[in-house]
Structure formats: C-alpha cells, structure tokens
Amino acid sequence: MNAANDKIIIKFDKVTKIFGTFKVLDELDLEIPEGRITLILGKSGEGKSVTIKHIMGLLKPNSGTVTVDGEDITHFDEKQLREFRKKFGMLFQQAALFDSLSVKENVMFPLREHTKLSEAEMETQVAKILEDVGLPGLQEKMPSELSTGEKKRVGLARALVHKPKIILYDEPTTGMDPLVSDMIDKLIVEVSQRDKDLTSVVISHDLKAALDIADHVVMLYKGRVQLAGTPDDFRKSSDPIIRQFFAGKVDGPMEFF
Amino acid sequence: MESSNFIVKGISAIGKMVKDTIGELGSFMMFLGYAIREAAHPPFRLRLIFQQMYFIGNESLFIIILSGFSIGAAVSLQVGTVFMLFGAQSMVGAANAKSLARELSPLMAGFLIAGRGGAAMTAEISTMKVNEQIDAMEAMAVDPVGYLVVPRMIASILMLPLLVGIFNIAGQFASLLVAINIFDIDMGTFFDKMLSIVTWHDVWAGLQKSFIFGVIISVLACRFGLNASGGAKGVGQATTNAVVTMLLALLTVDFIITYFQIVFK
Structure with missing residues (x-):
C-alpha cells in the first residue's frame, strides 16, 4: 500500500512547541493520509504524545500551523475546539474507562453527550459496537470486573461508537502480553478495514507488530520527522538513527537525554 | 542583627x-465563575444532578440526624443548667432553636457534608484525574467542569438547606426531650416560648448560610480533585487538602455572613 497519493487529512506546517527551555517539536512538518493507519514512532520524550495533543487541539503550538480535515485549528477558541473534537475517537494507554459507570454507560457516553438518540437507540448501538470489538453482552459489567484486554476493547468501542473520522491510539499495546497485543493489533486493522474512510493514528513502542499493521510510518527524532514512508521504507532504511531504533540498541548515533 | x-x-x-x-482566593473565584457560566447553558444534565442529590443525601442523612440530635441535647443541657440559676429553664427550647437555626445547624451540617460528601467528591474526581479519565472526557469533547462540577454544585446548593432543616428538626426534638425529662417543662410551654423568640428570619438566616456553604463545599472539593496529580498519593493529598480548606473556608465565611446578617439586618 502506498500512502503517497492519498488525500492528506492532518498536516503540520513548521510546528514548534517549547516547554520551558525544552524544544519538543522543532519546526515539525508532518502529513497524515486519510483512511489509512499511520504509525508514529520515536523514543520516549520525542514528542509523540505532544504531537497527538496538537492534532486534537489539546495543546497549541508556539509557532506553525496544524490543519485537520481542511481546517486550520491553531487559532480555534475553546468552543470551536470542543465542536472540532467530535471528529475524533481516542483509545488511551490505560483505556481510561470511567470506573463509576458500567460498560454500557461508558460506551454510551459520547452518544449521550453529543446526540439526541433515544435510550433504546443508544442501547442498540452500544450492543452492536460491543459485538464488533468481540465483547457481546458485557453491558452491565463494571470496568473493575474486566481484564486489561477487555478494558482496551471497551475503550475502543467507546472511541468508535459515535463514528469518528479520525481515531487516535496512544500506545495501544504497551504493557500487554503478546497474545492480547496481537489481538489489539488485529482489532485496529479490522476497524480500519471495516470503515475505509476512518483515519487511524497509532503511537507505539511495539515496533515490529506496529509495522505489520501500519500503511504509513513516521519516525520522530529531535522534534522533527526522521523518516516518513511505508513500513518497507522503514525496514529497508540505511539511516543509522533508524537502524539503531529498529535494532533497539543503546549504542549508536541516537542521542539520549 | 539576628533579631532584625x-x-x-x-x-x-x-x-x-x-x-x-489572595492568589488562591482569586483562582477559586475564577473557577466558580466558570462553573456558574457552564451551569447557565445547556446541556442541563438533570440525571446527574439527581444522582448527586441522592449521593449527598444518602451519604449524610444518618449522621446529620445523629449529630443534630446530639448537639441539640448537649446545648439544651448546658443552656438549661445555666437558665435554671435564674429560673428561666422554660426558655431552653427557644435558646436551643435560635442557636441551632442561625449558627450551629448550618455550620455543623456544613462540616459533616464537607467531611463525607465533599471528601468523596474530591477522592472520586482526583482518581479520575490521575487515571486519565478527565483527559478522556476532554478528548470526547465534554467539558469536565460542565459534566462533573456543575451537577455537584447544583445538587449541593439544593441538598445543604434540606439537610440543615433536618438537622434543626433533630436538634429541636432532642431539646424537647431534654426539656421534658430533665427540666420538667411541659410541651406547651416549650413551644410557646420557642415561637415567641424564634422567627422565620432566624431560620432564613441559617438557610442563607447553607446555600453558600453548598457552593463552597462542592466547588472546592471538585477543584482540588481536578488539580490532583501523581497517582494514589496525589489522590490522598488532594482529599486531605480539600477537607482542611473546606473546613477553614466554612468557618471564615460563616463569620463574615454572620457579621453582615447582624450588622445589616
């Protein structure tokens, strides 16, 4: 699959973000194609989460512009941003389910808040989406009764239930056993295949598995894009920084701080 | 040199x-202003308001009745003993009702609700904060102040006066029992004296306090929760700080309101 000819849905134009004296993003130019799975790689502290927060407008750049779905969101006010965020679904690292709400209420949350659907219609949608993530009939359980993998899947159901245009996955498989990781990876691909217009952005450390699921890969280093291309471009790259990251070795040209 | x-x-x-x-007070006022603005426009989450009303009431009803009864009995005993020195023990109910309605009920009920409901609010919201649940809410385009703070604030404003009323009744009932059984006063005299001294103004003065206490407890509790950071330790710290601040704020504000009620009546 080549993402080069795809329509760009998310575009960073010379985005700089500075925290104190630390420049996390340094005139970052980034393009994410529509309807594909894009993987953002980079070692810890390289600005992956900061990038995701800029995409959702949770952070504003010091300079540069972020364009999402044709709109420059950099100067959006809080009200515009709130409306804009309805385009997104996000799966958090720890799923971030509301512990005081049942699975049903968790998944229903975006529908209850943003739609005028009746209780019965919402229940039908919840049942359908839970089935899609492989957890039919779990509506009445509380998050504390679920396994880590189940929590992730409920989190995914919640992120997808209002049919977002873009779904963001923050380290979806970090800290999980290989079987659950594999299952989550498969689910990411399934979800993406089911809805061809859905753009998926995945931040992951689980390099090899993530490369298997991605259509497009972006590696960040020192606040800029070190490489953007297909997983194959990444695997075949002779760039010493990429090679070192791929090999997972401390010794090499990559700087640690 | 050293002393200078x-x-x-x-x-x-x-x-x-x-x-x-002053800085803390300023940011509290800004947060309160934001919460009031959020409360003024839709969505009005009635379901959440009722849930919170039930939570505050259910959490505190028993201790409110018990404390009201104990305080009413203790105050009546103390006051009655002094009044007996000059033969005025028939005024025990009136003295108890006046002190409960204007001062003790709102303050004690405020303390109890801060310690139960308020602490629980901070613990719940701070746990949500440290577990990324607040971030998740933001990501789902829902304002945490509108979703979490506003229903708690409205529920507290509605429930505090109700609980203060129950505190008053429990305290006055205890006073009646003390008056009849210990100071040999008959029920007629008890109520006659009470109604001649205590007016609706006294009850209203206490209720005014309870409205404001409801705002203070809920908004402080939620604010400490939303500002929590750093795992389980952060939750504990936020809850302790919230309770201490709520109690100090209630005492200070109680004095200020009392001053204005007495001076500008």
Missing part, C-alpha cells in the same frame, strides 16, 4: 502567606 533578621523573615513569611491566600 528574624523579623524580616517573619514579615516575608506573612507576606507570602497573604499573597498565596
């Missing part, structure tokens, strides 16, 4: 404390 150094340090410490307190 000590004085300088003392003055700067006081200066810092004053500056911090």
